[in-house]
Every structure is written in C-alpha cells, then in structure tokens.
Amino acid sequence: MKAYVFPGQGAQFSGMGKDLYDNSELARSLFAKANEILGFDIQSIMFEGSDDALKQTNVTQPAIFLHSTILAACLGDSFQPDMVAGHSLGEFSALVANKTLSFEDGLRLVAKRADAMQKACELAPSTMAAILGLEDEVVERICAQIDGVVVAANYNCPGQLVISGSLAAIDAACAQLTEAGAKRALVLQVGGAFHSPLMEPAREELAAAIEATHFAQPICPVYQNVNAQAVTDPAQIKANLVTQLTGAVRWTQIMQNMLADGCTEVVEVGPGKVLQGLFKKVDREIPTSSATL
Numbered sequence: 001m002k003a004y005v006f007p008g009q010g011a012q013f014s015g016m017g018k019d020l021y022d023n024s025e026l027a028r029s030l031f032a033k034a035n036e037i038l039g040f041d042i043q044s045i046m047f048e049g050s051d052d053a054l055k056q057t058n059v060t061q062p063a064i065f066l067h068s069t070i071l072a073a074c075l076g077d078s079f080q081p082d083m084v085a086g087h088s089l090g091e092f093s094a095l096v097a098n099k100t101l102s103f104e105d106g107l108r109l110v111a112k113r114a115d116a117m118q119k120a121c122e123l124a125p126s127t128m129a130a131i132l133g134l135e136d137e138v139v140e141r142i143c144a145q146i147d148g149v150v151v152a153a154n155y156n157c158p159g160q161l162v163i164s165g166s167l168a169a170i171d172a173a174c175a176q177l178t179e180a181g182a183k184r185a186l187v188l189q190v191g192g193a194f195h196s197p198l199m200e201p202a203r204e205e206l207a208a209a210i211e212a213t214h215f216a217q218p219i220c221p222v223y224q225n226v227n228a229q230a231v232t233d234p235a236q237i238k239a240n241l242v243t244q245l246t247g248a249v250r251w252t253q254i255m256q257n258m259l260a261d262g263c264t265e266v267v268e269v270g271p272g273k274v275l276q277g278l279f280k281k282v283d284r285e286i287p288t289s290s291a292t293l
Contacts, residue, residue, distance in 0.1 A: 005266060042059065062114065084220060092109060100222065100237055150166070156252065225244050
C-alpha cells in the first residue's frame with residue numbers, strides 16, 4: 001500500500017514549483033488561479049523571492065501548499081494513494097490530494113490559517129523548541145510541571161519532539177529538560193507557539209471558515225494530526241481539522257499507524273525530504289521517494 005505524505009512549514013526554498021510551471025499547462029493554470037484567490041503574485045515570490053520573503057507565514061504556507069497540491073495534480077493518473085497524511089500545514093495539502101477539499105477551498109483555508117496564525121503570534125510573544133533524545137513521556141511530564149503555557153506540540157519521530165509555549169515557559173522547560181538528560185534543547189526560529197493553547201484566537205477564526213467549507217467523501221483515508229487515526233468521514237475530518245491549530249501534530253503515531261495498517265511505500269509530495277527521513281527513523285527498510293513529474 002502506498003502512502004503519500006505532505007510537508008509543512010520549513011521546507012520552502014526559492015525556485016520551488018518553477019519546474020512544474022515550466023513543464024505543465026495544468027500547473028500554469030493552477031498558479032494563475034492561486035494568484036487570483038490570494039490577491040498577490042505568489043508564483044513570483046516562489047520562483048524568485050528571497051529567503052526572507054518566503055519566510056513570512058502568509059507566503060510560506062500557501063507556497064508549500066501550492067507546491068504540493070499542484071505537483072499531486074500534475075501526477076495525473078499515476079497518483080493513486082491508498083492513504084495520505086500531512087504534517088501540520090501539510091494536512092490541508094493531503095485533503096486536497098485525497099479530494100476531501102477542492103484546490104480553491106484548500107487554498108482559501110490555508111491563506112486564512114496563515115493570516116489567523118500571524119495575528120495570534122502578535123498577541124503574545126511565544127516560540128517553540130526542539131527536544132532531542134528524551135522519551136515523549138518525560139517531556140510531557142516536565143512540561144506539565146512548568147508555570148505558564150508549554151506543551152508537546154510536534155511528535156516528529158521517537159526521540160525528537162517539539163514543544164510550544166510562552167517565551168518564559170519555553171526557557172524554563174529547556175533548562176529542566178536539559179537537566180533531565182536531553183541531548184539538545186534548541187529554541188527554534190519560528191513566529192510563535194504553533195499547536196499550543198496560545199493559538200486559540202487563530203483556531204476560533206479558522207474554525208468559522210472550516211465550518212463554512214464543503215468537505216467531500218475522500219478517495220482514501222487521511223491520517224489526521226490530532227488523533228493519528230485513518231479517517232474517511234467528512235464530518236469527522238472537519239471536526240479534527242478545527243482542533244488542529246491548538247492540538248499536537250502526532251506524526252510519530254501517524255507513521256506507526258500507517259505501517260501497522262499495511263503501508264509498504266512512502267512518497268513525499270512537495271518541497272524537501274524531511275518526512276522521508278522521519279519514516280526511516282521508524283522503519284529503516286521502508287522504501288521512500290520524492291514525487292516527480
């Protein structure tokens with residue numbers, strides 16, 4: 001069984017998607033549609049923009065979404081997923097790829113998500129930190145003891161977890177986690193505390209947009225971030241997506257569940273190879289590749 005997986009923020013690079021634009025009429029029409037929906041020329045920023053321009057969350061999120069979904073569309077009949085999943089933002093790409101969401105609706109939601117997250121970041125200074133070399137349970141226990149908001153936000157692979165919260169709480173947690181034996185506790189260069197309770201204002205804003213959007217019957221299950229389970233019911237997919245911004249990305253569990261459910265090959269659709277690397281940490285033998293035209 002073939003799993004297609006879709007990356008999140010951090011995989012962007014200048015020049016992304018240009019090969020699709022140059023080689024496919026379908027890609028060119030989808031980029032034109034994207035410019036129209038977003039109200040700015042995103043393809044120019046993707047193809048020629050500086051790294052700084054691509055780092056702005058209102059650009060980064062649609063850019064990665066577009067690279068992934070346009071690539072999946074251009075694969076045509078060779079795109080035959082048995083299961084899909086996306087890391088954080090990538091979940092929206094996965095939902096377009098498995099036909100739960102239309103391309104247009106997916107892009108509108110991603111643009112809304114980026115905007116809402118940006119606003120939430122400006123309300124309270126906050127950040128995230130990568131914790132390497134500790135059991136998940138140890139990280140969770142220490143976070144629970146810290147004063148202030150700090151939670152496990154991204155379960156990336158065994159021994160690699162990202163925590164999210166207020167600046168002071170992250171600093172305190174990093175100090176205690178280092179003391180507890182973490183190999184590294186590294187504060188990340190991100191705009192705010194994604195996948196934490198501090199994203200509640202963004203969750204509320206995005207929830208209204210998600211509720212108003214049509215979710216169709218998917219062509220295959222999506223393994224969702226918040227519960228790591230295979231879901232096919234559109235109403236359930238919608239409910240899980242609403243809680244995604246304040247809930248954790250349970251990627252470790254998604255990979256384990258996909259493998260347990262019979263996944264024999266992983267194809268990453270979009271920029272970078274991060275998700276392939278994470279799968280190899282769970283199963284060294286699993287064949288992985290990047291989708292190409």
